[in-house]
Amino acid sequence: xxxxxxxxxxxxxxxxxxxxxxxxxxxxxxxxxxxxxxxxxxxxxxxxxxxxxxxxxxxxxxxxxxxxxxxxxxxxxxxxxxxxxxxxxxxxxxxxxxxxxxxxxxxxxxxxxxxxxxxxxxxxxxxxxxxxxxxxxxxxxxxxxxxxxxxxxxxxxxxxxxxxxxxxxxxxxxxxxxxxxxxxxxxxxxxxxxxxxxxxxxxxxxxxxxxxxxxxxxxxxxxxxxx
Amino acid sequence: xxxxxxxxxxxxxxxxxxxxxxxxxxxxxxxxxxxxxxxxxxxxxxxxxxxxxxxxxxxxxxxxxxxxxxxxxxxxxxxxxxxxxxxxxxxxxxxxxxxxxxxxxxxxxxxxxxxxxxxxxxxxxxxxxxxxxxxxxxxxxxxxxxxxxxxxxxxxxxxxxxxxxxxxxxxxxxxxxxxxxxxxxxxxxxxxxxxxxxxxxxxxxxxxxxxxxxxxxxxxxxxxxxxxxxxxxxxxxxxxxxxxxxxxxxxxxxxxxxxxxxxxxxxxxxxxxxxxxxxxxxxxxxxxxxxxxxxxxxxxxxxxxxxxxxxxxxxxxxxxxxxxxxxxxxxxxxxxxxxxxxxxxxxxxxxxxxxxxxxxxxxxxxxxxxxxxxxxxxxxxxxxxxxxxxxxxxxxxxxxxxxxxxxxxxxxxxxxxxxxxxxxxxxx
Numbered sequence: 001x002x003x004x005x006x007x008x009x010x011x012x013x014x015x016x017x018x019x020x021x022x023x024x025x026x027x028x029x030x031x032x033x034x035x036x037x038x039x040x041x042x043x044x045x046x047x048x049x050x051x052x053x054x055x056x057x058x059x060x061x062x063x064x065x066x067x068x069x070x071x072x073x074x075x076x077x078x079x080x081x082x083x084x085x086x087x088x089x090x091x092x093x094x095x096x097x098x099x100x101x102x103x104x105x106x107x108x109x110x111x112x113x114x115x116x117x118x119x120x121x122x123x124x125x126x127x128x129x130x131x132x133x134x135x136x137x138x139x140x141x142x143x144x145x146x147x148x149x150x151x152x153x154x155x156x157x158x159x160x161x162x163x164x165x166x167x168x169x170x171x172x173x174x175x176x177x178x179x180x181x182x183x184x185x186x187x188x189x190x191x192x193x194x195x196x197x198x199x200x201x202x203x204x205x206x207x208x209x210x211x212x213x214x215x216x217x218x219x220x221x222x223x224x225x226x227x
Numbered sequence: 228x229x230x231x232x233x234x235x236x237x238x239x240x241x242x243x244x245x246x247x248x249x250x251x252x253x254x255x256x257x258x259x260x261x262x263x264x265x266x267x268x269x270x271x272x273x274x275x276x277x278x279x280x281x282x283x284x285x286x287x288x289x290x291x292x293x294x295x296x297x298x299x300x301x302x303x304x305x306x307x308x309x310x311x312x313x314x315x316x317x318x319x320x321x322x323x324x325x326x327x328x329x330x331x332x333x334x335x336x337x338x339x340x341x342x343x344x345x346x347x348x349x350x351x352x353x354x355x356x357x358x359x360x361x362x363x364x365x366x367x368x369x370x371x372x373x374x375x376x377x378x379x380x381x382x383x384x385x386x387x388x389x390x391x392x393x394x395x396x397x398x399x400x401x402x403x404x405x406x407x408x409x410x411x412x413x414x415x416x417x418x419x420x421x422x423x424x425x426x427x428x429x430x431x432x433x434x435x436x437x438x439x440x441x442x443x444x445x446x447x448x449x450x451x452x453x454x455x456x457x458x459x460x461x462x463x464x465x466x467x468x469x470x471x472x473x474x475x476x477x478x479x480x481x482x483x484x485x486x487x488x489x490x491x492x493x494x495x496x497x498x499x500x501x502x503x504x505x506x507x508x509x510x511x512x513x514x515x516x517x518x519x520x521x522x523x524x525x526x527x528x529x530x531x532x533x534x535x536x537x538x539x540x541x542x543x544x545x546x547x548x549x550x551x552x553x554x555x556x557x558x559x560x561x562x563x564x565x566x567x568x569x570x571x572x573x574x575x576x577x578x579x580x581x582x583x584x585x586x587x588x589x590x591x592x593x594x595x596x597x598x599x600x601x602x603x604x605x606x607x608x609x610x611x612x613x614x615x616x617x618x619x620x621x622x623x624x625x626x627x628x629x630x631x632x633x634x635x636x637x638x639x640x641x642x643x644x645x646x647x648x649x650x651x652x653x654x655x
Contacts, residue, residue, distance in 0.1 A: 045648075053564060053648035077647075078566030089561045089651070093244040094237070103565050105231045141565070 001065075002026035003148055003181050004050060009059035011045055019045055021204035022059065027197075029148055032175040033183045034195035036209075041201045043185040044153050050183060051083055051151045052076035063149075082142035084152035088134040090126045096137040097122045104144035111140045115170060132163035139170055143178065150174060152184045156191060168194050234571050238578035248551060253583045255547065256627075259540035260591030264623055265599035266533040268615045272608045273529055277522045286485035286512035287372040288492050290321065291477040293507045311505045312474020320498050321480055326491040331367035332478040333360040333460065336467050338412035340392075340456070348394075348402045348410065350453055357394075358450040359412070361463020365393060365429075367481040368457065369511040374434055375452070381406045381429030384459050393429035393457040406430070412458070414466050423465045425458055485515035525606065541630050549638035552576060559642045560650030569643055577635045584624075584631055592620045 004027040011020040019042035027033055037043050048054045049061060052073035060067050068076040082103065083089070090099045096117060100108035112122045115136040117129075126134060135155060142150050152171060156164035168191045175182040175196070184191060192198050198209040242249045290313060297310025313332065322330045337356040340348040348357075362368060365384040370376045384391045392410055399405070408427045414420040433452045458466075482491045488510055496503055552559075555576075562572050592615065600610030642650065 048648040051564070053651070054646050074563075074566070074568055077564065078568070081566075083564050085651070089557070089564070091237075091558055091561060093241050098236075098240065101231050102562075102567070103231075145565070 001028070003029050003064060004183075005062040005065070006050070007060045007062065009046075009049060009056045009061060011042065011049060011054075011057045015057075019204055020049075020056070023204075023206045025199065025206055025208075027149075027181050027183060029181045030175060030179045031181060031196040032172055032194065033181070033197050033199065034192040035183065035185045035199045035201055035206075036187070036192055037201035042204060043201050046201065046206075047151050047153050047183065047185050050149075051081045053083075080147055081149045081151055082145040082147040084135070084138050084142050084150065084155045086154035086157040088131075088138045088158075090134055090137055090141075092125070092127055094126065095123050096126055096129065096133075096140070099126060099137055100141045100144045103141060104146065106144055106146075108140070108144060111144050112137065115140050116166070131158050132160070132166070135159060135163070135167055136170075139167065139174075143174060143180075148179075149181045149183065152182065152186075154186055155184065156186070156188055164188065165190070234567075234575040235578065238575050238582060241575075242579050242582050249579075249583060252544070252547060252551075252580070253587050255540075255544060256584055256587035257591050257594065259536070259544070260588055260623055260627060261595045261598060262536050263533060263540075263627075264591060264595035264615050264619050265602045265613070266529065266536060267619045267622065268595070268599040268613045269603045269606055269608060270526070270529045270533060271616075271619075272603060272612045272614070273522070273526055273606070275612065276608070277519070277526070280515070280518050280522060285372060285481060285483050286488045286510065286515050287367060287369055287479050287481045288488065288495075289369050289477055289479050289509045289511060290317075290495075291507050291509070293505055296504055311502070312476065313478050313506070314474060317501055318475070318478050320500065321478070321495050324480075324491055324494045324498075326482050326484065326487050326494070327480045328483045329364055329367045329481040330478060331362050331364040331481075332475045333362045333368065333457075334463050334467065334476050335360060336414060336463050338414050338456075338466050339416070341411045341413075342402060342404065343409050345411075346402070348398060348404075350398055350401060350451070357398075357454050357456040359392075359456040359458050359463065359466075361460040361466075362457045363460050365457040367479050369479050369509075370452075370455070371431075372479065372481060373511050373513050376431045376455075377434050378429055379432045381427070383429060384457055388428065389459050389461045390423075390425050391428040391459050392425040392462070393431055394427060395453045395455060396430050396432050397453040398456075399427070399430050412462070412466055414470070418469060420469055421465060423462050425462055429457075431457075479511070485512050486519070488512050488515075529606065541634065544631070545634040545637060548580065548634050549641075552635070552638045552642060556642050556650055556653065560647050563647040564651065573636065573639050573643070576639060577632055580631050580635050581628065584628060588620070588624050588627065591623075 006023050006025045009020055009023040010018065012018040023046065035043050035046065045054070049056050052068055055069060055073065060069070062068070063071070063076060063080050091102065094102070096112055097108040100112060109119060109122055113119070117133060117136060121129060121133060126137060129137065139155070155171065156167050159167060171182050171184060172194050174180045184195065186192060200207045200209055292308065292310045292312060294308050294310055297308050299306055300309050318330060318332050321327070336359050338359055339356045342348060360368060362384045363386050365371065366378070371378065378393070379396060381393070384393060394404070404427055406427055406429070410425045410427055411422050412425060413422045480495070482488050492508055492510065496508065559572055563569065595615045599613045599615050603613030604610055
C-alpha cells in the first residue's frame, strides 16, 4: 500500500505561473524515489508540498490514505516526514548530537557513529564540520526522527563525488534496510540510477521513468539546482 | 532516557553559546530596569515629600458672617449688621468634621494698649489703636496658618489662657516690652469702657513680603500688620462688654492635610443645622497652593521621565529583539520544517528573554539601590530619602516581564506569517 499519494496536485506561484499541473503519484515504504527535472521546473516545490511545508493550490496529498491538509501540516511534518536539505539546515548553536536530538528521544551517538562521525565530532559545533559531515548530521537527524518518509532536496548537490556516493548509499540503505520511503530531488544521474523509481518533472507534469541511464556528463546538462 | 533537545534546553544553549547577543540584551535590560526602579523610588520620595509638605503647611478655612445677605440697623453708635453670629455650638459642630484638627474663633476689636507705666503702645505718633483678635487658639488663625505671621517667642493663645496677648516684634521692640509684661487694654476710654489687664505671652514676626500689598494688608481693615494683636477671647469679651453681640464674627478651622481642604469644606457645608446662606467660607491655603504647584511640576516631570524612559526602552528592546529574531528566520524555518510547532518556537524565544530577565531584574534591584540616591539628588531629593523597595521591584518585574513577552511576540509576527517553505526559500 502507498504511504504517500498525490492526487491531481496543482500549484502556481502568486496565482499566476502554474508550476505543477494535476500531478498524480504513489510512493511506498522501502523504496527510493528520485525526482529529476530542469532547474525551476518545480521539483523543490513538489517536495515541499509532500512534506507539508506548503499547501497545494489544488488536489490532495494523502499520507496513509488521509489528506494531510485535514490532519494538519504541522502534525504531518512532526510525525510523518523528515527533511534533508541541500544547504543542510542545521541549527548553528547546537552540536551534531543536539541537532539530531531535535526530533528524537533516542540517543544520537549511535546513529551519528553509524553515519561516520566520531564521538568528538558529534560534540563539536556543527559549523566546524565539513560539508559532507554536516550533511551526514542532517541525514542522521532525518533518520533519528523515525518518520516513515524522508524527503531529500539535492542532498549531494554541495558535496564532492566520493562523499556524494556515500550519501547516496546511506539513502539507499535507509529505504531498503530501514524500510523508509525516501524521496530525493536531484540533478544527479548517479543518484537517480540507484533509485527504485524515477520521476521526471517536465512542464508541470510528472512522468515515471523505470530506469535511468546516462553518464556523469549528463549532470552538467541538467544543471545544479532545482526550485 | 529522553535525549530530545527540547525548547528549554535549546533556550539555555542559545543563551549560553550566543553569549554576545545575550550580553547585549542583558546590559540593556539591566540599564533600563535600573533607571525605571530609580525613577519609581524618586517618584515615591517626591510623593512622600509632598505628603510631608501637606502635613507641615496645613491649611485652614474661615467661616464669617455674610453681611450681604443680612439686614442692617441703626443705633446711637451708627449702622450695624443684624446678620446671624457664629455660635459656640456651630463651631463645635464644624470642628467635629473629619479632617479638622484644630480651630480658632475670634471677635475683632480695636483696643488701645498701655504698658505698666501707662504709656500708649502705639507705633505711630497719632496713637492709633491695635487691631486685635479675641482668639481661642491663635495658632489656627488664618494669619498664622497662611504663614504670613510666625510666632518667634513665647507661646500661642489657647483655650486655657484667659488673659494672654501676642504682639508683633516691632511693637514689642519699639515699646521695650518682654514676655511676662503686663499690658492694659481699653476700647474707648471716653465711653467708660472697662480696662482689662493682660500678660504678654508671645511675639510674632511678619513673614509676608512687605512689598506684597495683597499679603501685607488685610483688605477689610487696612491695618498695618505690626499693629495686629491676638488676645484671649475672654479678654476680648471683657473689652467689648459694652458692644457685646453674644456671638462670634469669624472662626478658623485647621486642616492638617491641605490637599483635603476642599473635601473638608464640602463636608462642613453638609451640616444641615447651619444656615450657610448667612455665612461665607474662605479657604486659606496659599502656602500649600504655592508649594504644591512646585511639587506638582516636579511630579509631572518625574512621571514624564519614567514614561519616556520606559517607552523608549521598550521600543529599543523590541527593535533589538525583532532584529535578533529576524536574524533567526532560518532557524525558525528549520525548526518548523522538522516538525516543531510554532508555539514551541515562540516559547523558546520568550524563554531565552526571560532567562536574561531573571538575572537582569534582581541585579538591577541591587544596582538601583546604589544609584537611585545619586539620581535623586539631580531632582533635589536627599539621597537617603530615595529608597528602592521590594514593591518597586515587584512592579517592575511583573510589568517588565509582560512587556518583554509582548515584545518577543510582536517580533515573531513577521517570521510566523510565512509558511516554512517561504522562510527557507527566502534564506536560500
